[in-house]
Amino acid sequence: MPKRLHQDTAASPDVVIIGAGVVGAACAYYAGRAGLSVAVVDRGPVAGGTTGAGEGNLLVSDKEAGPELDLALLSTKLWRELASVLPPETEYEPKGGLVVAPDETTLKALRSFAEGQRAAGVTALEIAAGSLHDLEPHLAPGLAGGFHYPQDAQVQPAQAAARLLAASGAARYLGEEVTEILRAPDGSVRGLRTPRRELLAPAVVNAAGTWGGAVAALAGTELPVLPRRGFVLVTEPLPRVVRHKVYAADYIADVASGSAALQSSAVVEGTPAGPVLIGATRERVGFDRSLSVEALRRLAAQAAALFPVLADVRVLRTYHGFRPYLPDHLPAIGPDPRVPGLLHACGHEGAGIGLAPGTGLLIAAALTGAEPAMDPAPFRPDRFPKETAR
Incomplete structure (x- = not known):
C-alpha cells in the first residue's frame, strides 16, 4: 500500500456514497437520518457535475403516469418538508x-x-x-x-445539494477520484480507494450521475448510463416577466424521446434574482463540451415565440451539462444483486434534482431494511439486458 494512503477508524463508515451532486447529497441526508454513518466522495466539488448545470426543476407536469411520476410525487412532498428545514439559500419556490x-x-x-x-x-x-x-x-x-x-416547483440546485450535504452530517472527501471499488473474496463490496485514502464500508452507493456507468464498471458490473448534453441561456436581470415555469407541449415528447439527434423545446422561467432561464435542448454527443450555435439559436427563437417580450433581451451567458440517460428513461435505484453491497442511485436524466429526495429515501430504506415509501422494483439496476449495457 502506498505510504500516502490514509486509513483510520474514521474512514470506516456504514456507507460510502460516490457523488456530491444533489442525488448523492439526498442519499447522504436520508441515510444519516436513518442513523447510519456516511462518507461522500467526489472527484470534484459539491455540485460540480450535472447538478451545477441544472435549472433546479422539481416537476410533475412532464411525467406520464407510471413509476417516475410516482417517484416525482413522493419527492415533491419531501421537497416541501425539506424547504421548512433547509436554509433559505436553497431558494425553494413553489411557482407552479x-x-x-x-x-x-x-x-x-x-x-x-x-x-x-x-x-x-x-x-x-x-x-x-x-x-x-x-x-x-x-x-x-x-x-x-x-x-x-x-405542484411544480424550483430550487437553486447547487445550493440545494450543498445544504442537504451539510445537513447530512456526512464526512466529505472532495477532489478525490475513486480509483477502485474494494471487494471481498466472495465478491461483495468492502469499500473503495482513492489516490489519498481507503474508505472501508459494507455498502457503496453509486450516485455518480453521468459517470455512473464508469463507477459500475469499477465494481465489475454494467449500467448503460450515457451522457445527453443540454444547454441553458441566462438573460440579463428583469422584472418578473415570467411567473411560472412555462413550456410548450412538445417538451414532453422530447423528454420521453430516445433520439440522439438535437432536440429543442422552450422551457422559460424567471428566478428570484431576476434573470430568466431558457432551456432545454437534448442531444447525445458523448462528453463533447463544445458550444452548439444551432442549439442556442433554437432556444432563443423558441423562447421569443412564447414570450415576445424576450426578443430584445440580452443573453448574458450560456451553460451546459450532461444528463445521465438510461435507455428506458427510468433511474437505477437500489441494490445491485450482481455485486452484494453495491447500490445505484443514478440515471435520472434531466429529473435528478426533482427526484433526489425520493431516491435518497429509497436508498436509505434499502440500506437499513426498512419498508420503502414506494415500490422500488421498476428501478432495479439489473433490469437491462447485457447487450443494452455495451
Missing part, C-alpha cells in the same frame, strides 16, 4: 408550471395526458385560451390553451 398548446390537436393530447396524471394524484388544471394571460400576461397571443400544474 404552465404547459401551453399552440393548437386544438395538441391541446386535446395534453388533455388526455393530464387525465392519466390526475389518476396518479397530480393536480392538473385546464386553462382556456382566454385565461392564459391571467397567469402569464406576457405570453404570445394565439395559443389554444394549456394546463396549470401548481
